Amino acid sequence: MTASNHPAGNFSSNSPDTRPLPNLSVLRGLPSQLGVDALVVMSPENFTYTANVLLFSLGTIRGRHAFAILPANREPLALVNTVEYWQMCAESWIKDIRSYQEFVDYPGDALADALIDIGLKRGTIGIDLEYVPAALHARLAVKLPDVQFVDIGKNIAAIRAVKSKDEINIIEHAARQTHQAALDAMTRASLGETERTMANRIVDGITNSGADKLSHLIFASGERTSAIHGFPTERVPKKSEIIRFDIGGRYGAWSSDFARTYSTGEPTLLQQETYRKLWEIYTSTIKMFRAGMATEEPYFFYMEQVKKAGLNGQPWLGHSFGVETHEYPMVRPGEKAKIEVGMVFNIEPYVRDSTGMTYEFEDSFVITEQGPRLLTLGFPPPEIPAIGQPIEG
Numbered sequence: 001m002t003a004s005n006h007p008a009g010n011f012s013s014n015s016p017d018t019r020p021l022p023n024l025s026v027l028r029g030l031p032s033q034l035g036v037d038a039l040v041v042m043s044p045e046n047f048t049y050t051a052n053v054l055l056f057s058l059g060t061i062r063g064r065h066a067f068a069i070l071p072a073n074r075e076p077l078a079l080v081n082t083v084e085y086w087q088m089c090a091e092s093w094i095k096d097i098r099s100y101q102e103f104v105d106y107p108g109d110a111l112a113d114a115l116i117d118i119g120l121k122r123g124t125i126g127i128d129l130e131y132v133p134a135a136l137h138a139r140l141a142v143k144l145p146d147v148q149f150v151d152i153g154k155n156i157a158a159i160r161a162v163k164s165k166d167e168i169n170i171i172e173h174a175a176r177q178t179h180q181a182a183l184d185a186m187t188r189a190s191l192g193e194t195e196r197t198m199a200n201r202i203v204d205g206i207t208n209s210g211a212d213k214l215s216h217l218i219f220a221s222g223e224r225t226s227a228i229h230g231f232p233t234e235r236v237p238k239k240s241e242i243i244r245f246d247i248g249g250r251y252g253a254w255s256s257d258f259a260r261t262y263s264t265g266e267p268t269l270l271q272q273e274t275y276r277k278l279w280e281i282y283t284s285t286i287k288m289f290r291a292g293m294a295t296e297e298p299y300f301f302y303m304e305q306v307k308k309a310g311l312n313g314q315p316w317l318g319h320s321f322g323v324e325t326h327e328y329p330m331v332r333p334g335e336k337a338k339i340e341v342g343m344v345f346n347i348e349p350y351v352r353d354s355t356g357m358t359y360e361f362e363d364s365f366v367i368t369e370q371g372p373r374l375l376t377l378g379f380p381p382p383e384i385p386a387i388g389q390p391i392e393g
Helices: 024-034 044-051 082-091 107-117 134-143 153-161 165-188 195-208 222-226 269-287 297-309
Strands: 004-006 038-041 067-071 077-081 096-100 122-127 146-151 213-221 242-251 258-263 318-320 327-331 344-347 350-352 358-360 363-368 371-374
Touching: 024 038, 024 067, 024 122, 024 153, 038 044, 038 107, 044 067, 044 153, 067 107, 077 082, 077 107, 082 096, 096 107, 107 134, 134 146, 153 327, 165 195, 165 242, 165 258, 165 363, 195 213, 195 242, 213 222, 222 242, 222 358, 242 358, 258 269, 258 358, 269 297, 269 344, 269 350, 269 358, 269 371
Parallel strands: 038 122, 077 096, 122 146
Antiparallel strands: 004 096, 038 067, 067 077, 213 242, 242 258, 318 327, 318 344, 344 363, 350 358, 363 371
16 A cells, blocks of 8 residues: 655644754765665664654554655655654654554555655665564565665764764763762662662652653662673662662663762772772773774773783673664774764773672763763762762762
8 A cells, every 4th residue: 555645734843952953964965975766764763863753663662663765866755654643744854754554554565655656666775774674675575676775774873973062962961960860869878778779769860850761770789780781679788799780861862871880888808999990991991082093992992901900801892872872883893983073982891800799880971172071970989989978079
């Protein structure tokens, strides 16, 4: 069935402060640059960035796909499920909004019909193939036998990697709000409380400071800190243990990602030394980021420092950050992409001591002409902080 074509209507954005426009000139020039007849953008992150709309269905309801179509020689269009149609009309910069009916039209067939309708029955079309479901790709192959589909996921990711001033402002706001929520919550924490009680204070602080919802919550104490993605439980931390958390809130299409390590009080000498070593490695690694270097270089610097300190490293160090938590390029061995001014990174080194307790830090920072600038409230303290005590500075 042919997708419905509706007039766009006259709507205004509900949240202009959290929806900065994408880099439209680069996006719209990408089909010609790549030598393709059109781009079809459909992964949740790429669609959200390209269409400039956060649709609830994407990433939450499997099979309810949305497509932003950027032809080389005509104005762009978007194809969404009918339940998302009016939000698209209200919020997207794309004016030609079309829809398909759930349980009546198969999304892949509706996409093929839309491409045929604009004269793309044959040729070469770029699409983010790493995300496209096999069943949808098979339907496209049947409906469009004369179209060659090529992967453009990394090309869109490369555009997303360099942030505008407005995007950086949103990420900085989210990072600072999350950092403050963690500081406040851990200052109020005390022995005798459960992991869940402590963690919930951070959650309350994040949502009360403007986040739409929680994006992730990792919180563990003692030996449980070795589970890298451990959820908070009813366990009551004991004195002289480590608490490690990695948390984030969701602010529209954007989020925060922040990690810290605390002591429950009276840290052992091993804990103090391990924390301090990691702090020195962490801060020096962030400070060495520079535009023009390969993204893998900070990883090798980090690993060299880890070995000198007698600690254990990890197979990757961090990631770019934006509408997707782990964006391209990753800070890992083999990543040759050049770091650019305007890129936002998070590095999250973690090490285990000989007792199995695990330590971690994570902050967001943006690359400037002068070097990295933290987007959080500042580095963690150089000496391990204790729950129930305020952190100075």
